[in-house]
Amino acid sequence: MQFWADGTDKDTEGTWIWGTTGEHFEISDWQAGEPNHEAGEEDCLTLFRNYDYHWNDDLCDRLLGYVCEKE
Ligand SMILES: [Ca+2]
Ligand SMILES: [Ca+2]
Structure with missing residues (x-):
């Protein structure tokens, strides 16, 4: 079982950002x-x-559950 967690490097391979904010990972x-x-x-x-x-990292079009941050 896997869960999505918003990160992506689809724009620049090897440069990981959060999809919702565009911020580079600090951790x-x-x-x-x-x-x-x-x-x-x-x-x-x-x-x-x-x-x-x-x-x-996995294929972006896979049907998986997800996790998100609670504010
Ligand atoms: Ca990649
Ligand atoms: Ca992988």
């Missing part, structure tokens, strides 16, 4: 070996159970 928690931009197509940030919820 990251990637799984070792991620983000791997698999098949040249992974541009959106997920929290992945198989990675103990460390971060993964």
Whole structure:
């Protein structure tokens, strides 16, 4: 199971920003070996159970649940 978490590098590969604000990440928690931009197509940030919820990049059009920040 994975959840979307708003981050993306779709505009500039390897430069990760929050989709809603455009801010560059100040903190990251990637799984070792991620983000791997698999098949040249992974541009959106997920929290992945198989990675103990460390971060993964995945295909942006996957149908997944999501997490969001409570203000
Ligand atoms: Ca990417
Ligand atoms: Ca990946």
